[in-house]
Amino acid sequence: MDFTRRDFPEGFLFGVATSSYQIEGHRFGGAGPTHWDSFAATPGNVVRAEDGATACDHYHRWAEDLDLVRDLGADVYRFSTSWARVLPEGTGQPNAEGLDFYDRLVDGMLARGVKPAATLYHWELPQALADKGGWRNADMPDWFADYTEVIMRRIGDRVWSAAPINEPWCVGWLSHFEGVHAPGLRDIRATARAMHHVLVSHGRAIEVMRSLGMSNLGAVCNFEWATPASDAPEDVAAATRYDAIYNRFFLGGLFKGAYPAEVLEGLGPHLPTGWQDDFATIRAPLDWLGVNYYTRKLVRHVDGPWPHTGEAPTRLPLTQMGWEIYPDGLRDFLIRNAREYSGDLPIFVTENGMANPDTHNTPDGPRIDYLTSHLRAVQEAIAAGAPVAGYYVWSLMDNYEWSLGYEKRFGLVHVDFDSLARTPKASYQALARWWRA
Numbered sequence: 393m394d395f396t397r398r399d400f401p402e403g404f405l406f407g408v409a410t411s412s413y414q415i416e417g418h419r420f421g422g423a424g425p426t427h428w429d430s431f432a433a434t435p436g437n438v439v440r441a442e443d444g445a446t447a448c449d450h451y452h453r454w455a456e457d458l459d460l461v462r463d464l465g466a467d468v469y470r471f472s473t474s475w476a477r478v479l480p481e482g483t484g485q486p487n488a489e490g491l492d493f494y495d496r497l498v499d500g501m502l503a504r505g506v507k508p509a510a511t512l513y514h515w516e517l518p519q520a521l522a523d524k525g526g527w528r529n530a531d532m533p534d535w536f537a538d539y540t541e542v543i544m545r546r547i548g549d550r551v552w553s554a555a556p557i558n559e560p561w562c563v564g565w566l567s568h569f570e571g572v573h574a575p576g577l578r579d580i581r582a583t584a585r586a587m588h589h590v591l592v593s594h595g596r597a598i599e600v601m602r603s604l605g606m607s608n609l610g611a612v613c614n615f616e617w618a619t620p621a622s623d624a625p626e627d628v629a630a631a632t633r634y635d636a637i638y639n640r641f642f643l644g645g646l647f648k649g650a651y652p653a654e655v656l657e658g659l660g661p662h663l664p665t666g667w668q669d670d671f672a673t674i675r676a677p678l679d680w681l682g683v684n685y686y687t688r689k690l691v692r693h694v695d696g697p698w699p700h701t702g703e704a705p706t707r708l709p710l711t712q713m714g715w716e717i718y719p720d721g722l723r724d725f726l727i728r729n730a731r732e733y734s735g736d737l738p739i740f741v742t743e744n745g746m747a748n749p750d751t752h753n754t755p756d757g758p759r760i761d762y763l764t765s766h767l768r769a770v771q772e773a774i775a776a777g778a779p780v781a782g783y784y785v786w787s788l789m790d791n792y793e794w795s796l797g798y799e800k801r802f803g804l805v806h807v808d809f810d811s812l813a814r815t816p817k818a819s820y821q822a823l824a825r826w827w828r829a
């Protein structure tokens with residue numbers, strides 16, 4: 393990896409990302425149950441029915457983990473706070489231990505010279521709210537606003553940046569249409585409501601954080617490049633529809649106050665009454681846009697009900713996830729999102745990385761290559777005028793990869809899930825060489 397910091401604009405920030413349920417160990421410290429616990433306990437949902445009960449035991453090993461962040465030379469650390477750790481019932485009485493934990497964590501980052509970048513929701517919805525319909529329920533924005541206030545009254549004075557919701561597409565579509573993530577629904581009406589309520593909740597959380605005097609607030613969306621599987625008009629139309637659902641719906645809401653026509657074709661009849669009136673909330677001004685990027689899909693038309701989209705076999709080398717390695721997609725999203733949506737706002741690549749079947753002592757060369765090619769894509773986007781201001785690797789360490797359990801290793805640091813020992817990989821050393829310089 394022959395970069396230096398001088399190969400990027402002055403002030404460009406490098407960081408690593410994690411999320412609460414994937415690393416903390418949810419059974420510790422008085423957290424309440426979440427829909428990921430019940431989803432994982434249901435046979436067939438998660439590989440070996442693994443859950444986040446222990447995960448990396450970051451709850452107890454956070455100081456060692458923050459030392460790893462510091463020693464890597466990271467400027468910024470993107471972490472998430474767990475709603476169910478802060479409010480075990482979702483609403484009502486806060487868990488003092490949980491608030492203390494995030495307080496210590498933020499102070500721990502500052503003490504190590506690392507900027508804290510908080511995300512308020514990275515998917516583990518408190519079970520009590522899931523029981524009330526979760527993201528389908530129109531009261532979610534109120535509950536989320538209350539949670540935002542409780543946690544940010546405690547740490548909001550010290551976090552460097554904050555974003556409400558990680559990857560609205562996963563919260564809405566993947567979890568309610570494809571059923572791949574908790575709560576595992578496959579229901580178009582639930583999908584439409586979840587996708588809209590996620591955005592309203594985002595807007596309410598931004599309002600709350602502004603009222604607390606916080607700044608540097610953003611939104612973190614995920615993007616997947618959609619290439620038509622052939623030149624046939626039907627495949628081209630399918631790829632456009634896929635792109636609209638995945639990549640343009642949330643940006644449309646956040647930056648234009650409108651949803652793409654190709655999505656309304658299917659979801660329109662299922663949106664909650666009066667959805668058009670919510671854009672004033674959804675469009676709360678932002679300070680930056682976060683882009684999570686991993687891969688692209690080859691999309692083809694399939695007959696049957698909307699959205700008529702299917703995947704065609706991939707053509708490029710794959711990661712352990714079976715995801716195509718396609719760095720051009722990152723470059724093209726950074727350019728397109730700025731041109732068509734976020735304008736001059738700084739863009740951060742808030743997640744990028746790959747899973748690889750690493751052991752604690754084999755060099756993870758494929759990850760070094762992946763990161764190198766994607767950092768080049770970032771440079772190309774900057775050269776083309778995209779205002780990219782930072783880049784975070786997913787992830788600091790191997791962790792709970794949701795429905796794929798502990799098998800898919802995304803970390804710069806290897807975690808032995810029996811002993812919980814951490815061992816920095818070759819990719820960690822490669823990044824540290826120029827991040828620390």
Ligand code: FCB
Pocket residue numbers: 411414558559562614684743786793794802
């Ligand atoms: C993203 C998620 C993150 C992790 C990576 C691989 O979609 O935000 O939690 O699962 O993918």
